[in-house]
Amino acid sequence: MTTTLPAYDEVVARYEPVIGLETHVELGTNTKMFCGCPTDFGGEPNTRVCPVCLGLPGSLPVANKAAIEAIIRIGLALNCSIAEWCRFARKNYFYPDMPKNFQISQYDEPICVDGYLDVEVGGETVRIEIERVHLEEDTGKTLHVGGATGRIHGATESLVDYNRAGIPLVEIVTKPITGTGALAPDVARAYVAELRDVIRTLGVSDVRMEEGSLRCDVNTSLNLPGAEWGTRTETKNVNSLRSVERAVRSEMLRQASVLDAGGRITQETRHFHEDTGDTTPGRSKETATDYRYFPEPDLVPIAPDPAWVAELKAALPELPRVHRRRLQQQWGLSDLDMQSVLNAGAVELIEATVAAGTTPAAARKWWLGELSRRANESGVELADIGATPTQVAELQGLVDAGKLNDKMARTVLEGVVDGEGSPTEIMTSRGLEVVSDTGALTAAVDEAIAANPGIADKIRSGKVAAAGALVGAVMKTTRGQADAKTVRELILERLGVQG
């Protein structure tokens, strides 16, 4: 594919994007959706299985009440109506990672409907409408061996691991999101980020995209202004927030180039590639399976007691948006400053650093400065940078105690990020401590004065600004391990000048 893509600005000037997101969240229940097998990530293949999640003849599912409670809480947090009565449905299709060759899911009677989630994009609030939130079981995992791509095509063997089969999965589907124009990729990302934060706040999933406990499919279409919506594609394999944004943008560009050339968009599933940022076609939806949904006869309907739902609603924790507004006030940040904290994904990190004893300003300085820079350079999320809020607080404590100056603190932080240990350990091991022994410092100052008589004269004659040159010389001889402010005071004192 060497097609030249149009410029993004031109695309959004000509076309209006419509996007939609389907997000799957693996619930962190102790046991699977329909049996008592454990749900922990990892484990030798096919060790966390039983007759039920293997779909052995005769076995029957029993719904996990903790999972139903979790999805109701998610629905409530997303402002949904909770069905008073609904059923599971069977989605029938043959695939070896589905033990029964049908998936227990929900079809026309989802448990949560008609909600919304407000997200902040570029200082504006965008309301994302939620169509439905439903509960289903996860499939196993297929590993294709022997091919070049790891896909089934060209593989000589396929191995199936059913450990994941039957883990409770919540699917959250938005209504089509329109009118976002050039911001569509940012809106998509902000929505997934906000959704992740909400679910994490509820404590019902660890929502880790890299482990697949939060997975996202992105629907994208383009239409001319005023025209009907275009044909949409569904992009799968979108495994990070950054990828959500890139996938929408990439698909908008690709579709625009097809439409510009007079072509038609094929309704299909596409795969996003993290390395290239491109999408490539998967299976075509034109030959889509007829899933033959029908109500699951092995399970009684779900009929949550309205009083119980009301209790769950009353007990919801403070949700991220409200929480952030409170933090912004506590930290005394402007909307713009708060926005940059959000964009950097630093809210919780700063909050935890402050909780560990640092001022909001200092916490924010480290996370948005040095650590954000390192995260960008390495292409990782800030939360995964390798430094913890406790370590950052410890570092700032050393600065506040006068043991590290700013430059030394940054060096120590590098060590922390590189996994060399705690700030105190690194300070010791690298021999980085402020020279506070005034005897040694006075000697260094005297040496600098003696070596630079001209500058010393200027200072004596009142040109105090010239002291900077002598400070530099002292810092050089102490290999930076002196506090610049103390050095400056000492120079002026030795030269008998008032600072």
Next chain:
Amino acid sequence: MSDLTRMTATEIAALVAGGETSAVEVTRAHLDRIAEVDDRVHAFLHVDTDGALAAARAVDERRAAGEELGPLAGVPVAVKDVLATRGVPTTVGSKILEGWRPPYDATIVQRLRDAGTVMLGKTNMDEFAMGSSTEYSAYGPTHNPWDLTRIPGGSGGGSAAALAAYEAPLAIGSDTGGSIRQPGAVTGTVGAKPTYGGTSRYGLVAFSSSLDTPGPCARNVLDAALLHQVIGGHDPRDSTSIPQPMPDVVAAARLGATGDLTGVRLGIVSEFVGEGAETGVMTAFRESVDALTKMGAEVVEISCPTFAYALPAYYLIAPSECSSNLARFDGVRFGLRVGDDGNRSLEEVMSLTREAGFGPEVKRRIMIGTYALSSGYYDAYYGQAQKVRTLITRDFTAAFEQVDALISPTTPFTAFPIGARTADPYQMYLADLFTIPTNLYGGPGISVPCGLSEGLPVGLQVMAPTMADDRMYRVAAALESAVGTFTPPAL
């Protein structure tokens, strides 16, 4: 000692408990009988000689240790091959599961073990319980002990024939459209379909989840009730199991056996006593009604007009559910695998496996069900059938406002010759005409022998409201006290 195989379960349990015989002796007698007659009857697909003797020894040891034994301890049971039995082959009468040994026991099987009953083996059935004659078993038909050239009913023909041939005093069946009651009727034995949800389906290889009901088979009503009590009751592993105590069916059977039905109101289903049934069947039925009346029952006729639609509704709902339930038989995880030569694709191997592993009746129903659930046809077929189901339930509910139980012949005709109805599926389906409405409603039904027609047994069916299984046992036991039990000619 007289022949142990001719005794009732109640008698055997008493002898074992009293130390007059041992469970091992009882088991050996039945294993000997199986060895003697089963090459002609073919009631069993698998005889678990070692497992049965081990279970019997355990009962004898418990008795020797002074432990209290349950009411059926030491009594042999034949289990329909539709229930998963740990380590014991479970085929569902199909080639697709040939050689499969489940790693777990069905709840009912577990309860049978806990009660100290002795599982003799697994009985023959129409493949996946789809059929009314056991002719659709992939392992050959079972023969009716009353006349070996005739069918023993189905799908649970193996369990019913094992009872009639004195190979076992008790058996387990499963009833989706009549598969316990219809074989009971044509073999002169008792077969009870409990209330749906009254017996656990966990470990019952599913045909039609919303209809399948495992239940007891015996040679007399009290034995059936005792077995019902052992296997019934709530099971947390079956979501559709009813979380309520079950009615005391044993007490009801004992009450019925006194022969007094004063104050009991019975309704004859008008639609089932018209031209649909054979003359001989109707004669035996009418005589039984007279007997019931003599015992004090008040008998009226009740019309249930929607029952006429039960058969077509059933033949949409059951195939629809089966098309999904049977999808798991694909050769990937268990059972038969065909064509896996290293070159063929997974899809081809799945197709070849299913092509080779399923018989014609199973394929017919999978295709009907797949069609009925397809997008664009769902409302007209599956959706419509569910509405009919609701109407049938209303007819039952309305009828039970007027009477305590409904009665009818169990089947329109007696045991037919092997091969007589296999050419036309509809002729076969008619065998379940009178039993299917109960499954669609979910209530209990029992077939009890009520007479003979040209030397072949006729059954009378008693249908009761859901969770009123005790009522049908009372009526059935009363009828049994009046007409007696029926013994087939010697094999």
